[in-house]
Amino acid sequence: MPSPTADAPPPALRLVDIGVRFGGIAALDRVSLRVSPGEICGLIGANGAGKTTLFDVISGLRIPDSGQVEIAGRTVTGWSPHRRARAGLRRTFQRVQVFGWLTVEENLLVAHEWRRGGGGVLADLVGSPTRRRREVQLRERAAEVLEECGIAELRHRQAAALPIGTARLVELARALMDQPSLLLLDEPASGLDHGEAARFADVVAEVRDRHGTAVLLVEHDVGFVLRRCDRVVVLHLGQVLAEGSPEAVRDNPAVRDAYLGTAVPG
Ligand SMILES: Nc1ncnc2c1ncn2[C@@H]1O[C@H](COP(=O)(O)OP(=O)(O)O)[C@@H](O)[C@H]1O
Ligand SMILES: [Mg+2]
Numbered sequence: 001m002p003s004p005t006a007d008a009p010p011p012a013l014r015l016v017d018i019g020v021r022f023g024g025i026a027a028l029d030r031v032s033l034r035v036s037p038g039e040i041c042g043l044i045g046a047n048g049a050g051k052t053t054l055f056d057v058i059s060g061l062r063i064p065d066s067g068q069v070e071i072a073g074r075t076v077t078g079w080s081p082h083r084r085a086r087a088g089l090r091r092t093f094q095r096v097q098v099f100g101w102l103t104v105e106e107n108l109l110v111a112h113e114w115r116r117g118g119g120g121v122l123a124d125l126v127g128s129p130t131r132r133r134r135e136v137q138l139r140e141r142a143a144e145v146l147e148e149c150g151i152a153e154l155r156h157r158q159a160a161a162l163p164i165g166t167a168r169l170v171e172l173a174r175a176l177m178d179q180p181s182l183l184l185l186d187e188p189a190s191g192l193d194h195g196e197a198a199r200f201a202d203v204v205a206e207v208r209d210r211h212g213t214a215v216l217l218v219e220h221d222v223g224f225v226l227r228r229c230d231r232v233v234v235l236h237l238g239q240v241l242a243e244g245s246p247e248a249v250r251d252n253p254a255v256r257d258a259y260l261g262t263a264v265p266g
Helices: 051-059 081-086 104-116 120-126 129-148 164-176 194-211 222-228 246-251 253-260
Strands: 013-022 025-035 040-044 066-071 089-092 182-186 214-218 231-236 239-244
Touching: 013 051, 025 051, 025 066, 025 214, 025 239, 040 051, 040 194, 040 222, 051 089, 051 182, 051 214, 081 089, 089 164, 104 129, 104 164, 129 164, 129 194, 164 182, 164 194, 182 194, 194 214, 194 222, 222 246, 231 246, 231 253, 239 246, 239 253, 246 253
Parallel strands: 040 214, 040 231, 089 182, 182 214
Antiparallel strands: 013 025, 013 066, 231 239
16 A cells, blocks of 8 residues: 555655764764755754764765765765756855856856856857857856846846845855755854845745755854744764754753753753
């Protein structure tokens, strides 16, 4: 008998018993988690908990010593970052990485071309009719994504001139060009003021609502995570200490003892 969930889509991300050791230290110890399509999942934990190592394992910058990584039902454990990108994964980095000398639109086009291994925007400009058509499509896609991110009017602005809150939206837009199924965000609110962080979170939520994108975000700002995530995973000394709804995690005594202390943000 097929189970009622037989046709359910596979998790956007599934980690099974991930282990990473650095010398004698277990940076990650049997870490398992899953993120469903359309879910915004927050990953928190004190310094040294293993958050960055876990992101590196998911994105393919580090191959784990043990365990398995699955993206949208495919086992990708040994795959390169590039191959994972083609399987639907995108990430942003903790430090803003826009190309300052390019316009906002060019930032989107260039990253796309690099991923495709194509000849670049310049080659398109002087190239064949096919390339010209491709370029038109790319510019249309860029316009669409910039609109979704609420920065359409900045299309021709030089990226270097943008405040950090806007630069983070450009990075997000760049990550969305190929409509990823899974988006990893590394401390997206870092360096942003309250209003900028709220705007960023609104855009992420809208993208999720519209496209069913799964989001896993590492964030230092626990208040941001508790307010804006559907589910929260707490890492502690390389292990999953707790996971659940923001409320459950906030009220979990073990989490309070190990991590949140007594001053829990609302
Ligand atoms: N390249 C490395 N070499 C040795 N130890 C590392 C390396 N990267 C991380 N670690 C150790 O692994 C543990 C987890 O680190 P990390 O993933 O950076 O945690 P977090 O991002 O949560 O602060 C820490 O004990 C850290 O010192
Ligand atoms: Mg880190």
